[in-house]
Amino acid sequence: MKVLLVNGSPNEHGCTYTALQTVASALHEQGVETEIFWIGKAPIGGCMACTACRKLGKCIQDDVVNTFAEKARQADGFVFGSPVHYAALSGNLTAFMDRAFYSAGKDTYRYKPAAGVLSARRAGTTAAFDQINEYFTINEMPIVSSRYWNMVHGAKAEDVLQDAEGVACMRQLGKNMAYLLSCMEAGKKAGITPPEQEPLVRTNFIR
Numbered sequence: 001m002k003v004l005l006v007n008g009s010p011n012e013h014g015c016t017y018t019a020l021q022t023v024a025s026a027l028h029e030q031g032v033e034t035e036i037f038w039i040g041k042a043p044i045g046g047c048m049a050c051t052a053c054r055k056l057g058k059c060i061q062d063d064v065v066n067t068f069a070e071k072a073r074q075a076d077g078f079v080f081g082s083p084v085h086y087a088a089l090s091g092n093l094t095a096f097m098d099r100a101f102y103s104a105g106k107d108t109y110r111y112k113p114a115a116g117v118l119s120a121r122r123a124g125t126t127a128a129f130d131q132i133n134e135y136f137t138i139n140e141m142p143i144v145s146s147r148y149w150n151m152v153h154g155a156k157a158e159d160v161l162q163d164a165e166g167v168a169c170m171r172q173l174g175k176n177m178a179y180l181l182s183c184m185e186a187g188k189k190a191g192i193t194p195p196e197q198e199p200l201v202r203t204n205f206i207r
Helices: 015-029 064-072 091-103 125-137 164-189
Strands: 002-007 033-038 077-083 114-120 151-153
Touching: 002 015, 002 064, 015 033, 015 077, 015 114, 015 151, 015 164, 033 064, 064 091, 077 091, 077 125, 077 164, 091 125, 114 125, 114 164, 125 151, 151 164
Parallel strands: 002 033, 002 077, 077 114, 114 151
Antiparallel strands: none
């Protein structure tokens, strides 16, 4: 089993990384393989609504999003981490997730557990937490929770380590993710299959 952890911060080894690394360490202790995927500093363009990905099987903007999508197809679970600057996900991570979730297709993510992790100096994390979870629910991904909302606080990486409750929340998140993955693996071995998909119905509000 492997969990892909996405670092959506422009700082490769800052507060968000520290939170994700804590989750990864807890997953390792439970025998789960991990990889932290940094989206980098380069600007990431948003979705152009061109729908070319439906024909290409990948985003027409060939950048870090497509690199991630290939890894995502092989992953069993996900943790997406973001700094919170203005009570929302980072701009780069928002563009990244918009394109990564649309262009890779639902089959890449459906029924794979996911969690969001937020990092802020002080506030804005709960609004960003609502935002990040929207990506998971629309893709039929089980959301993994912890003992509190998945957030840490601090202006620097070393500050995060002083947030005892936040760090404990990250550790528990890793344990909970490993537990759910193990349960799902046991279900597969017992012959439990995913639910049958109903035909897609689209309802327009304006007629």
